[in-house]
Amino acid sequence: MLRVRSYSLGQRQRRKTVLLYAEGKIHAQLLQSIMEKIEKLPDTDIPDLQALSVLLGFSKWALITRFNTSELPQEAAFALEQGKAVILLDRFPFALVLPSLLSDLFVSQNDRNFPVIFMFTFRILRVIGVLVNVLLPGLYVALVSVNPEVLRIEIALSIAGSREGVPYPALVETLLLLLILELTLESAIRMPTTIGPTVTMVGGIILGQAVVQAKLVSNVLIIILAASTIANFTVIGFQNATALRLCKYLLLVLSAMFGVLGLFLGIVVICAYFGHVSTFGVPYLSRWKAGRKYG
Amino acid sequence: MLLVVPNPNPGQTNVNIITQSGITINEILDKIDRNMEKKVDLLHLKVIIFERSVAEKGLSQSIESFMRARDISDKTFAAISDGPLEPLFDKLQSASESSGTETYDYFEKNAGWSPEVVQTRIWEVFRSMNSFTRDDVIPIVKPGLSTTIESAGSAVIRNGKMVGVIDSEESLLYNLFKGAGTQGKIEVMDHATVKIVADRLNRSSAMQKGRAIMKGKLRLKVTVLETVGSPTEAQIKSEIDEQLSAHFEAMLEAAQAKEADILGLGQYFRDKLSRDDLRQWRTKYYPFMKFEFKVHVIIQDEGLLKTNN
Amino acid sequence: MDKSRQTIVMFWITHIGLIFFLYPADIIDSLSVGHWCAVLLGFSIHIALVAVYTKGLSYCAPQNVIDLFQSVGRVFAFAMLLPLTLYLFLLMIITVRAYAEIVTVVFLGNTPLWTIMLLFLAVSAFICLLGIESLFRTGMLVMLLFFPFLILVVVLSFQNADWHYMLPLMDRDTATFAYVLRRPFLKSMFAFIGGFLFLGFIPSRISFQGRKIVLSSLGLIPFFLVSVYVPLLTFGENTASKFPFPYIAAVDTVDVSWLMFDRVTMFFMISMLCFVILFLSLAMWMALLLLKRGIPALNDPSASLLLIAIVYSVCLLVPNWSAVERLMWWNTFPRYYAAFVIPLVVYALGMRHRRKEPVRA
Structure with a gap:
């Protein structure tokens, strides 16, 4: 049974807020805590999602978003079926699904429109994408600057050959190229469509050929970072993708200092952080089933 | 001691041969390091070739120090050179077109290995030195007439000393x-x-x-x-x-x-x-x-x- | 809510992290033939202790060990738990120092020792301060990520095994258990005993069934046997006894031609280290709990900082590997105390509690 509760939040801009949940499927304690929180909200305005998350009691500096945003009604409907709560805010073009879980990175409702084998293939592909995205730059820096004995000699020689003449250490090289890639990604959002393709072509030539020939970076690094950036976007949700992009830098710094050891310890730190995050008492890492007790 | 050092360039890899002598291996490495503009380490060492005279005197001490060294992998191949080492290494340098891995490819199963060549790694020799019931053979190589390396049978090693040859x-x-x-x-x-x-x-x-x-x-x-x-x-x-x-x-x-x-x-x-x-x-x-x-x-x-x- | 699975995973992590590094050297040192006997003996002691401990804990269900002891009397609790605290302190110091040393030895560390120790302590402290429940969840995730790789390496490590080295199976030394009182065997027991004490300290929100824990610890037997026998099968007893870390040396000889990495050893060791970091966080959490209950004046941030500062400074003072070995030997006495006395006392108190229950009702 779909239940709808409406509230009016805010003082100067009264924003109509609607909380949707499926009775019987949603966990009672979760519902209770959400409702209590919303009803006790002070009369401050909610101009954006940051304000909403602060009002709901989530930390301002959290790396992981506590709610998923979705623009598709079918996804919100699916979340309701699963026992999650959906918040709709007036004049916001998306629905907010609470609570968010680790599986939201990999599992999309749209997968269910395909046969089961495809669904599993896509999910496995996304997991591999996340691992590649987060590990690959750190692995490159670790294997090139701190632990060169790990690679087979043929690869080691070819990487060493490609880095011949590059004037700065591997970490600086990687950070430089990552910065350029991030700038490209960010500008691509706002680029006018008329200029877009031209700039892409120029960017490709600059980043590809010229930078390698000028011996500013090695070409192996370009391949690695291109693979990593592409893998970044296999994850569902733009906010999740950005969160992973930031994790990548942490791993990069740790692996530059401590080699492969730093890389793996960075993974442990990120796992610990994921383990710590929880929304209204629902841990980020829990397995979710409708109506099931969790804790 | 002679070291074959690959010199990577984009596109091509040349090979340098560096010679040095001393009493212990670490001393020699230090001397080489001192005189080279690049830092040399033995992390990727793949094949160690001993001279026959050294093998007949006894390999135990060298093998032990190779096993003890943390940067030399246990999987390094061991070989014995029939005559003195210099002609072999000269041949290696003059014939090297690829990345300097010919000696390694000679022993590598997926590259140029053939069943008449014995593959023995350092840890196997170490094991046979300490074992009651097992000895090893080490392949003998010499510079080839038309190829870089030729196989000349194998040496029988008992307790670290070369005692005989098999063809x-x-x-x-x-x-x-x-x-x-x-x-x-x-x-x-x-x-x-x-x-x-x-x-x-x-x-x-x-x-x-x-x-x-x-x-x-x-x-x-x-x-x-x-x-x-x-x-x-x-x-x-x-x-x-x-x-x-x-x-x-x-x-x-x-x-x-x-x-x-x-x-x-x-x-x-x-x-x-x-x-x-x-x-x-x-x-x-x-x-x-x-x-x-x-x-x-x-x-x-x-x-x-x-x-x- | 039955969280057995998480507890089992944590249990496995703490033990596996300890097994593959130092345990084989001690067992190979203590016997020359018939090592399976030593392994099984140690293991049966371990299972007996775990069974007794979990039984005692289940009798006095929601209380943890500290509550239980305090219900007898504050002085009693203080006296019983002080050696345990000492044990945990020494354990942390030894673990950090020993593994930092191993990292430097095997990974060709040009990094100075103090940075590595700082890294270990910082990461463990971070995980520990996030709370016990998130520690368990982290354990699950880490296990999911690293365990398949671990299994792969274990399977691959049999590549150079010569099964003839298994024989002969027994000899007089083994049959009469003459080795039990010798030093290497006593030292080897650390792999069994360090791990299971945490079961008594976790809050009741994370409940578990003792029976499942005991059964799951049976699953650890293959790992113990593998860690001792793979080096024996690859090298033979004479050669294997020359290595300080026999299992690592055995993995070093594996040649995987289809992988692009030359040294599988390094990845294996680092996954082990991740498990050890989790173990360290758990030990740190237990020690913090004991500290806070024992000296109520200390509150949260200062207690943990104090603990880390003490551990780090002592670690810096330990000069070399033989000092670490001496520390391990000294820790044997608190370890046996923690291993034998505490479970038995818990069991006794649990029985007493159970007998009291019907009277109260």
């Missing part, structure tokens, strides 16, 4: 015994050449009246590659049997005379002898061991032509 055919038998002999070719009494497709060795051991007896039956599946004249299948089979058995017995006798258990036969007596007896395996039991060896051949096919029956 290429016997090295193939050694590999067969170890189960690595497929794709090897055997010349049979000038009548045919066969290629081994599969091999399996059944062994059994027994102690009779304080004397060690082993029975071995080698099952070979071969294909015929070349024939001289027109021998029959039965002829080929019996000739392989005779030839291999004779070779095997000769190799074993020679090894027994030197008290070097290269085939690791002592392993099969571990449950029949107590540990104190095993300590004296090489001196008390091994030289008097009897080995009955038989070869059973199945000719899988004869290539694209028929032979007589």
Whole structure:
């Protein structure tokens, strides 16, 4: 049974807020805590999602978003079926699904429109994408600057050959190229469509050929970072993708200092952080089933 | 000590040979490092070649220091050079077009290895130095006339010292015994050449009246590659049997005379002898061991032509 | 809510992290033939202790060990738990120092020792301060990520095994258990005993069934046997006893031609280290709990900082590997105390509690 509760939040801009949940499927304690929180909200305005998350009691500096945003009604409907709560805010073009879980990175409702084998293939592909995205730059820096004995000699020689003449250490090289890639990604959002393709072509030539020939970076690094950036976007949700992009830098710094050891310890730190995050008492890492007790 | 150092450039890799001498390996490395503009380390060391004279004096100390060094991998191949090292390394430098990994490719299974060449790694030699019941062979190489490296049989190592030599055919038998002999070719009494497709060795051991007896039956599946004249299948089979058995017995006798258990036969007596007896395996039991060896051949096919029956 | 699975995973992590490094050397040192006997003996002691401990804990269900002891008397609790605290302190110091040393030895560390120790302590402290429940969840995730790789390496490590080295199976030394009182065997027991004490300290929100824990610890037997036998099978007893870390040396000889990495050893060791970091966080959490209950004056941030500062400074003072070995030997006495006395006392108190229950009702 779909239940709808409406509230009016805010003082100067009264924003109509609607909380949707499926009775019987949603966990009672979760519902209770959400409702209590919303009803006790002070009369401050909610101009954006940051304000909403602060009002709901989530930390301002959290790396992981506590709610998923979705623009598709079918996804919100699916979340309701699963026992999650959906918040709709007036004049916001998306629905907010609470609570968010680790599986939201990999599992999309749209997968269910395909046969089961495809669904599993896509999910496995996304997991591999996340691992590649987060590990690959750190692995490159670790294997090139701190632990060169790990690679087979043929690869080691070819990487060493490609880095011949590059004037700065591997970490600086990687950070430089990552910065350029991030700038490209960010500008691509706002680029006018008329200029877009031209700039892409120029960017490709600059980043590809010229930078390698000028011996500013090695070409192996370009391949690695291109693979990593592409893998970044296999994850569902733009906010999740950005969160992973930031994790990548942490791993990069740790692996530059401590080699492969730093890389793996960075993974442990990120796992610990994921383990710590929880929304209204629902841990980020829990397995979710409708109506099931969790804790 | 001579070091072959690859010099990577984009597109091409040259090879430098650096020579230095000293008393211990670390001293030599220090000297090399001092005089080079690049930092040299042995992290990717793949093959270590010893000079024959050094091998005959005893390899134990060098092998121990290689095992102790944390940057040298245990999987490094060991080889012995027939003559002095300089001509071999000169040949390596002049013939190097690829990345300087020829010596390594020579031993690498997926590259240029063939079953007449024995593959021995440093940790295996170390194991045989300390073991009661096992000795090893190390391949001997020399500079080739038309190729970079040529194989010249293998050296028998007992407790770290080189005590004898076996030739290429016997090295193939050694590999067969170890189960690595497929794709090897055997010349049979000038009548045919066969290629081994599969091999399996059944062994059994027994102690009779304080004397060690082993029975071995080698099952070979071969294909015929070349024939001289027109021998029959039965002829080929019996000739392989005779030839291999004779070779095997000769190799074993020679090894027994030197008290070097290269085939690791002592392993099969571990449950029949107590540990104190095993300590004296090489001196008390091994030289008097009897080995009955038989070869059973199945000719899988004869290539694209028929032979007589 | 039955969280057995998380507890089992944590249990496995703490033990596996300890098994593959130092345990094989001690067992190979203590015997020359028939090592399976030593392994099984140690293991049966371990299972007996775990069974007794979990039984005792289940009798006095929602209370943890500290509550239980305090219900007898504050002085009693203080006296019983002080050696345990000492044990945990020494354990942390030894673990950090020993593994930092191993990292420097095997990974060709040009990094100075103090940075590595700082890294270990910082990461463990971070995980520990996030709370016990998130520690367990982290354990699950880490296990999911690293365990398949671990299994792969274990399977690959059999590549160079010569099964003839298994024989002979027994000899007089083994049959009469003469080795039990020798020093290497006593030292080897650390792999069994360090791990299971945390079961008594976790809050009741994370409940578990003792029976499942005992059964799951049976699953650890293959790992123990593998860690001792793979080096024995690859090298033979004589050569294996020359290595300080036999299992690592055995993995070093594996040649995987289809992988692009030359040294599988390094990845294996680092996954082990991740497990050890989790173990360290758990030990740190237990020690913090004991500290806070024992000296109520300390509150959260200062207690943990104090703990880390003490551990780090002592670690810096330990000069070399033989000093670490001496520390391990000294820790044997608190370890046996923690291993034998505490479970038995818990069991006794649990029985007493159970007998009291019907009377109260």
